[in-house]
Amino acid sequence: MKKILHFFEQIETTDNQKSFEAFTRCKGNILLGAKKDLPNIIGTLILIVILIMLYLIFIFPAALDYQYNTLAIIIAIFCILPILTFLNVTMTEPGVLLRGDLPDPKLQQQQQLIQELEQTSLSNQNILEEQIQRNGQNQILLITESQNQMEQNIELPSIYKVRYCSTCKIMRPSKASHCKFCDHCVDGFDHHCFWVGNCIGIRNQRAFLLFLQSSLIVIILTLCQCSLNLYNQYFDIQELWLLMFKQASIPIIAIYGLYFFCGCWAQQSYLNVIILMFMFILPIIYSAILINIEEAYKNYRYYDNPFITILITIIVLICFCFLLQVNILNCYYISLGKTVKQVKSEDQFYLNKQSIIKPKQSVSKVFRNLWHFYTYPIPISRNK
Numbered sequence: 001m002k003k004i005l006h007f008f009e010q011i012e013t014t015d016n017q018k019s020f021e022a023f024t025r026c027k028g029n030i031l032l033g034a035k036k037d038l039p040n041i042i043g044t045l046i047l048i049v050i051l052i053m054l055y056l057i058f059i060f061p062a063a064l065d066y067q068y069n070t071l072a073i074i075i076a077i078f079c080i081l082p083i084l085t086f087l088n089v090t091m092t093e094p095g096v097l098l099r100g101d102l103p104d105p106k107l108q109q110q111q112q113l114i115q116e117l118e119q120t121s122l123s124n125q126n127i128l129e130e131q132i133q134r135n136g137q138n139q140i141l142l143i144t145e146s147q148n149q150m151e152q153n154i155e156l157p158s159i160y161k162v163r164y165c166s167t168c169k170i171m172r173p174s175k176a177s178h179c180k181f182c183d184h185c186v187d188g189f190d191h192h193c194f195w196v197g198n199c200i201g202i203r204n205q206r207a208f209l210l211f212l213q214s215s216l217i218v219i220i221l222t223l224c225q226c227s228l229n230l231y232n233q234y235f236d237i238q239e240l241w242l243l244m245f246k247q248a249s250i251p252i253i254a255i256y257g258l259y260f261f262c263g264c265w266a267q268q269s270y271l272n273v274i275i276l277m278f279m280f281i282l283p284i285i286y287s288a289i290l291i292n293i294e295e296a297y298k299n300y301r302y303y304d305n306p307f308i309t310i311l312i313t314i315i316v317l318i319c320f321c322f323l324l325q326v327n328i329l330n331c332y333y334i335s336l337g338k339t340v341k342q343v344k345s346e347d348q349f350y351l352n353k354q355s356i357i358k359p360k361q362s363v364s365k366v367f368r369n370l371w372h373f374y375t376y377p378i379p380i381s382r383n384k
């Protein structure tokens with residue numbers, strides 16, 4: 001253990017430029033997510049801005065017309081929150097662990113044994129040879145003193161063990177993990193988020209949750225405003241919906257239903273983006289056709305047209321479905337006091353060791369975990 005602590009003290013002073021290679025740097029200090037993810041960051045930002053513009057152009061003026069001034073202005077002010085929190089997640093260094101030059105303890109151990117073998121007299125040679133053979137046969141991982149103790153005395157899921165990272169050449173602490181996408185180890189690693197273009201780790205996990213939650217609040221408020229506008233524009237909303245979906249209802253409902261059930265599973269994949277794009281494009285084409293067919297709606301002012309309001313309501317509803325499931329999933333993990341990586345590692349551990357029973361979560365523990373999540377002090381970045 002002393003060796004490890006000493007090692008960490010040592011690398012704090014070495015050149016750490018290489019550890020932060022994956023990031024976009026600005027004036028040496030500010031980080032704007034991963035270099036590879038820059039198009040994603042710009043894409044997400046454009047998506048947020050488009051949604052805000054849709055609200056300001058088509059919903060806001062109508063809301064003022066119908067005397068919903070307070071709600072409309074509150075939403076317009078709140079719209080800035082998703083942008084601010086998004087930039088906060090993207091620009092916060094997630095808690096990268098500095099690269100080192102610690103040789104692989106496993107290899108070192110074997111080399112040491114070979115050296116000892118060469119140095120000792122012939123009489124001792126046979127005993128040591130046996131020792132090496134036994135090591136190879138049983139594949140015992142005699143790494144460092146601390147790791148040895150950890151692995152043999154305490155049964156732990158692998159994420160909680162002090163492990164050697166062969167890429168970063170460090171002994172990474174408990175709860176840390178290597179981000180394959182950015183190629184560095186992150187303290188308290190949760191996952192790499194392609195939407196915000198950054199790893200989610202100990203330093204920006206709270207900011208990430210605040211981004212998701214503030215976006216959901218704005219979307220819910222906008223959805224309320226859309227419904228109120230629709231109520232004023234067209235009293236028989238049911239009839240309007242029926243008119244809207246009378247031709248292409250089955251494919252649209254099928255795609256939305258599919259997305260709602262598969263969304264969780266496809267959360268971090270490009271399939272998710274493709275389905276989302278489909279969901280945006282379909283109602284736009286459909287309502288564009290309808291607006292032209294229905295003579296009665298041609299003479300409305302641009303923001304008064306119930307078809308435009310219903311189109312925006314659908315777009316907002318898609319965002320709501322997406323944000324709701326992502327929020328529920330992440331809130332569930334933080335109520336457990338764990339990251340996605342930890343939950344996965346624990347699941348694997350309890351699956352393999354069926355003799356060990358998984359401890360149950362009490363209600364008080366859930367509140368304590370939530371409180372801790374929103375109040376824990378964020379550690380200082382190693383990027384200095």
Ligand SMILES: [Zn+2]
Binds near residue numbers: 178
């Ligand atoms: Zn690593």
Ligand SMILES: [Zn+2]
Binds near residue numbers: 179180181198199
């Ligand atoms: Zn990453």
